[in-house]
Amino acid sequence: MLPTSEKKKWMYENMLVSRFFEEAMETIYMEGKTPVFNMAEGPIPGEMHLSNGQEPCAVGVCAHLKPSDVVTATHRPHHQAIAKGVDLKLMAAEIFGKKTGLSGGRGGHMHIFDADVNFACSGIIAQGLGPAVGAALSKQMKGDDSVAVAFLGEGAVNQGAFHESLNLAAVWKLPVIFVIEDNSWGISVSKADSTAVKHNAVRAQAYNMPGRFIADNDPIALYDVAGIAIEDARAGKGPTLIEVETTRLAGHFMGDAEGYRPDGELDRLKSKDPIVRMKNLLIDEGVITDDENLQITQKAQKLVDEAIEFARESDYPEPAEALDKVFV
Amino acid sequence: MLPTSEKKKWMYENMLVSRFFEEAMETIYMEGKTPVFNMAEGPIPGEMHLSNGQEPCAVGVCAHLKPSDVVTATHRPHHQAIAKGVDLKLMAAEIFGKKTGLSGGRGGHMHIFDADVNFACSGIIAQGLGPAVGAALSKQMKGDDSVAVAFLGEGAVNQGAFHESLNLAAVWKLPVIFVIEDNSWGISVSKADSTAVKHNAVRAQAYNMPGRFIADNDPIALYDVAGIAIEDARAGKGPTLIEVETTRLAGHFMGDAEGYRPDGELDRLKSKDPIVRMKNLLIDEGVITDDENLQITQKAQKLVDEAIEFARESDYPEPAEALDKVFV
Amino acid sequence: MENERKLTIARSMAEATAQEMRRDENVFVMGEDIGQLGGVYGNTRGLIEEFGSKRIRDTPISETAFIGAAVGAAQDGMRPVVELMFVDFFGVCFDAIYNLMAKNIYFSGGKFKVPMVLMTSGGGGYSDGGQHSQVLYGTFAHLPGMKVVCPSNAYDAKGLMATAIRDDNPVVYMYHKSLQGMGWLGTEQGATVHTPEEEYTIPFGEAKIVKEGSDVTIVGVGLGVHNGLKAAKLLEEKGVNAEVVDLRTLVPLDRDTVFNSVKKTGHLIVVDEDYQSYGLTGEIIATIAERDITALKASPQRVAYPDIPIPFSRPMERFALPNPEKIVNAYAKMKEQ
Amino acid sequence: MENERKLTIARSMAEATAQEMRRDENVFVMGEDIGQLGGVYGNTRGLIEEFGSKRIRDTPISETAFIGAAVGAAQDGMRPVVELMFVDFFGVCFDAIYNLMAKNIYFSGGKFKVPMVLMTSGGGGYSDGGQHSQVLYGTFAHLPGMKVVCPSNAYDAKGLMATAIRDDNPVVYMYHKSLQGMGWLGTEQGATVHTPEEEYTIPFGEAKIVKEGSDVTIVGVGLGVHNGLKAAKLLEEKGVNAEVVDLRTLVPLDRDTVFNSVKKTGHLIVVDEDYQSYGLTGEIIATIAERDITALKASPQRVAYPDIPIPFSRPMERFALPNPEKIVNAYAKMKEQ
Numbered sequence A, B: 001m002l003p004t005s006e007k008k009k010w011m012y013e014n015m016l017v018s019r020f021f022e023e024a025m026e027t028i029y030m031e032g033k034t035p036v037f038n039m040a041e042g043p044i045p046g047e048m049h050l051s052n053g054q055e056p057c058a059v060g061v062c063a064h065l066k067p068s069d070v071v072t073a074t075h076r077p078h079h080q081a082i083a084k085g086v087d088l089k090l091m092a093a094e095i096f097g098k099k100t101g102l103s104g105g106r107g108g109h110m111h112i113f114d115a116d117v118n119f120a121c122s123g124i125i126a127q128g129l130g131p132a133v134g135a136a137l138s139k140q141m142k143g144d145d146s147v148a149v150a151f152l153g154e155g156a157v158n159q160g161a162f163h164e165s166l167n168l169a170a171v172w173k174l175p176v177i178f179v180i181e182d183n184s185w186g187i188s189v190s191k192a193d194s195t196a197v198k199h200n201a202v203r204a205q206a207y208n209m210p211g212r213f214i215a216d217n218d219p220i221a222l223y224d225v226a227g228i229a230i231e232d233a234r235a236g237k238g239p240t241l242i243e244v245e246t247t248r249l250a251g252h253f254m255g256d257a258e259g260y261r262p263d264g265e266l267d268r269l270k271s272k273d274p275i276v277r278m279k280n281l282l283i284d285e286g287v288i289t290d291d292e293n294l295q296i297t298q299k300a301q302k303l304v305d306e307a308i309e310f311a312r313e314s315d316y317p318e319p320a321e322a323l324d325k326v327f328v
Numbered sequence C, D: 001m002e003n004e005r006k007l008t009i010a011r012s013m014a015e016a017t018a019q020e021m022r023r024d025e026n027v028f029v030m031g032e033d034i035g036q037l038g039g040v041y042g043n044t045r046g047l048i049e050e051f052g053s054k055r056i057r058d059t060p061i062s063e064t065a066f067i068g069a070a071v072g073a074a075q076d077g078m079r080p081v082v083e084l085m086f087v088d089f090f091g092v093c094f095d096a097i098y099n100l101m102a103k104n105i106y107f108s109g110g111k112f113k114v115p116m117v118l119m120t121s122g123g124g125g126y127s128d129g130g131q132h133s134q135v136l137y138g139t140f141a142h143l144p145g146m147k148v149v150c151p152s153n154a155y156d157a158k159g160l161m162a163t164a165i166r167d168d169n170p171v172v173y174m175y176h177k178s179l180q181g182m183g184w185l186g187t188e189q190g191a192t193v194h195t196p197e198e199e200y201t202i203p204f205g206e207a208k209i210v211k212e213g214s215d216v217t218i219v220g221v222g223l224g225v226h227n228g229l230k231a232a233k234l235l236e237e238k239g240v241n242a243e244v245v246d247l248r249t250l251v252p253l254d255r256d257t258v259f260n261s262v263k264k265t266g267h268l269i270v271v272d273e274d275y276q277s278y279g280l281t282g283e284i285i286a287t288i289a290e291r292d293i294t295a296l297k298a299s300p301q302r303v304a305y306p307d308i309p310i311p312f313s314r315p316m317e318r319f320a321l322p323n324p325e326k327i328v329n330a331y332a333k334m335k336e337q
């Protein structure tokens, strides 16, 4: 299933928005945190997991999704949220802890929830898998052709929830797709040190489920495979496991000194930056011109700038609002 | 790896002890529970999971074990305990809740612990897998060639602990063997309704680990495969997963009306009683004569009778002993 | 009583569930052995016959996945009723409960609803050992974001179940095995009471004074209420008039009713089958003490499970469980001081 | 102080662990990112360099398996120190903790020992959101079979860690991120104190009066102790002489020291960062009230986390957290009544 030029452009634009968003995060996060790095300080306190380099995983899948499709995302959720169509301003405001944020500041960066586009995420490894299975069950019971997608890291694959969720999805033939973003690191622990198989796609065999491997962080190949998986799911053919070889271009979280990375790894990965490759591909294929690229880039940057501005200018919640929304 | 005649005899004897023990349990359990069945009453209160029909799984593996090898067992533990060499009298006394029991009556039927032969069990599905991995790690760190064996049911395979434990064992190349007793039922839920694959042995592929399937409840075939697995483990070659097709000849627990069993299933299973088959095999092969069989049978029955008598005659603990042994 | 319709808690739970399933096609049930078996504790009996296996779904032994799935389905507009067979098993899936089910409403700023019921059995007294006899009320009630319901009788059980299923928030419905009316567990007769066939709801957060009295307030929940009532009978023989309060829900907790009762009687005994320390009994005592210490005319007492794993053997288990005599003794101790 | 040797809690934990590893070859460490990274909270820093990757083992993200494995290794004669990176993650592996680690000694009638330490970080205040900021003391302390340690300073942290590792019982060692001395979390300076290089142990179950006083007893643990000390300073300005008690271990709990202090001061405030209801604050208040209600000259007060999931946004989180001012206000409220 090959993407149209329109789709390719959408994917590229979306990747750019995502990257620019992360770059903004990177800068703003450090405000108030120098000279002494203190996670509690600045306009964006707390942990911050950036998705730089992993954009292909999100766009290759979400290019096929409609708002009623459900996505459960990870602790590293920005690219996934953006690709799913979460409102950028409201998300930025949430990350700043503002009253205008998606959840009025109760959630923060690891808890991006957008009911309008059925997006949720979590700070607990593999926690989103069960809910994705349940959303798929709901779709199946309602006779709706919507699907659910659960994103997870390769480190999360070794969590029991992975096994239980894939088995359940397969037994009930649910319309759910599990997408592993394999950046080969779980914080400082390498995949080789934590995982008994070389390719997690192999593990699909344990659930009698198709397992697909996408090499080299390739959004086009992923688009193809995800498209088939989602089409199958909509058609009642059950779940698929997709493993995407991707790259974490930042530290695990902001402040990570990354002493555990082998020498040269980061340079090697950066030389394969998926944004640059996607741009080159689109230009080489004649999908966009250099001029159009400039426009697209500027538009993406503007979207991000406006979101950040909205977030900055919004008010903080009243302290006592902490007590609201425990129950609906 | 074929069993010697001695081993075969040991296996048969052990299976008989196990079966006679369960038959005794079956009778005694009902004391005080008629005409009204009340689990709280009688000399053996609480849940009671019998292992009738599953004896091959225990003897085929434990025939290779020495006392320093560790076994973690299930909620259906009697055959496993007996095959591992747990003291029958002390175990019986524990199941009766007597002071002389293995744990002074604190554990009961689902919590059989014998430090002398390194046997432990648990009432929580798949809970023993982590501890078996840890015991194997301990052996590996000490440079001891002992191994660990974790027994589990086919229903337990769908618990997250299975996945995490097998992966960890494989990554660390630990001397541990996972033995699935597939009796095709998890209480009233059939394997077909709960498990995405036909054979759980396939799931070994997800851990880069050998996965072996033993058909038809065959203790000799299991002896062979388990022998190789244990030899490999002792030699530092890492873990193995073994799936044994077995039969649950009793209800899930005493009192189970088994309305969920398809008509005729139980008769079919009973016609393949492994005790009878083992006896026939040994006689056909000339390992034992009919006379010897009678002696073996009587000896096994006597062992059980003595254990039950010991348990019956032992005193109950003082009530306030409940407060002891929370900490050592 | 004329037209009396005595139901066990098991049957009243199943009846409420069936009625809610008829009202709302989004209600469905998931769990281990809740289909053809009708639930190990009988509370889903008859449902698969009426509603079929699409809405009454047996699950694999994968609590993390199916409770997580219930959350996902609830967020997508369904109203799952999901069973954790024994509350003792919560350890294999508590993240999906306390960190997911209980928090997603808050994390989403109220934009996601999580209308689900997690029903689970608890309680000992029948020698099922230390991993099958716990109540664990305190652990669930301590953590925010989930309502916690513990019925003591069939009438309440039905109305509380209907309320739970209609609630847009996650509700943990903790039923006590000894009250369930399953003969094979030994049954507290007092739990099997008249239960109307028609639908009704009982609001959360309203404790019930099940016996009025003037001398001492006995507070309990689930089986504890029956222990309290029996103790009240024994105390009556000694000329002591006890008031017995059934909390019915631990979250929300009706602190006012307890406080007003203690204000009246001046004396407080809290009964709980959960481990004593850091739990329900402490909370109730603190609730009164912090509000007005002068309400307490004597040192309040607690009759709870000691801080030990639950022993299998009958004499030891009996020793550890709360019972009416212990409550009577607690009263004596309180008056001695 | 002469020869002062100020250590952070992170360093003192690592030092105690290293000393115990030198004493006993059966001690080893497992957990996520505890190897080359030295632990997200620094408490295993330097260990892999000295002891190598066989004894300092990074694990997959498989808490159920590796904590279960620690139990199996401990039962086999090893002495594992295992880390659960954030206590908030306990939900994915609590069965291995509360139902296995904590109960096997009892289930085996004391024939199996389970000499292991589960260390885990807790605490908020730096906007890490509702799944990375909890302390959950009450949940662990409520369930029997595990000792629970919560150091408030580096001196105690070291001695308590040595005691924990030498104990033949399972010990949950809960350290507070804000006390850890990692600059990037904002650090309570009072936790970084003189810590001797030589080995020493601190017995469990001995609370410490960290400031003597006569007018009110402030009881806390971990960061709560520092809030208590700061409140005591503020109260001093108002002429109130507060006594501050550091519980140090929640299991075993030194009820005598708390009682004797309240007996002396007549007034009690309990500080806790854990959710208020059904937890530590209730337990401490009940402990005094049940022993002798007359010890309390006014209604005891609690300053705890409200029963809400932890909000991310700074103003809301600050609003919810305990702090010295709230303690001072609680004192005022107590005296008003």
Ligand SMILES: Cc1ncc(C[n+]2csc(CCOP(=O)(O)OP(=O)(O)O)c2C)c(N)n1
Pocket (backbone or CB within 6 Å): A075, A076, A123, A124, A125, A152, A153, A154, A155, A156, A157, A183, A185, A186, A187, A248, A252, D032, D061, D085, D089, D092
């Ligand atoms: C159950 C649980 N265990 C541990 C953590 C701590 N943790 C947060 S992110 C992370 C690494 C995750 O690795 P991976 O799944 O590969 O995702 P990545 O960070 O590489 O995107 C860990 C261990 C957690 N959040 N939840």
Ligand SMILES: Cc1ncc(C[n+]2csc(CCOP(=O)(O)OP(=O)(O)O)c2C)c(N)n1
Pocket (backbone or CB within 6 Å): B075, B076, B123, B124, B125, B152, B153, B154, B155, B156, B157, B183, B185, B186, B187, B248, B252, C032, C061, C085, C089, C092
């Ligand atoms: C975590 C957990 N979930 C559920 C149960 C209840 N339970 C006890 S035995 C059982 C069925 C187990 O099936 P299987 O593993 O196949 O073993 P079998 O009983 O067939 O020997 C279940 C669901 C439990 N003890 N622990």
Ligand SMILES: [Mg+2]
Pocket (backbone or CB within 6 Å): A153, A154, A155, A181, A182, A183, A184, A185, A186, A187
């Ligand atoms: Mg990763």
Ligand SMILES: [Mg+2]
Pocket (backbone or CB within 6 Å): B153, B154, B155, B181, B182, B183, B184, B185, B186, B187
């Ligand atoms: Mg089975």
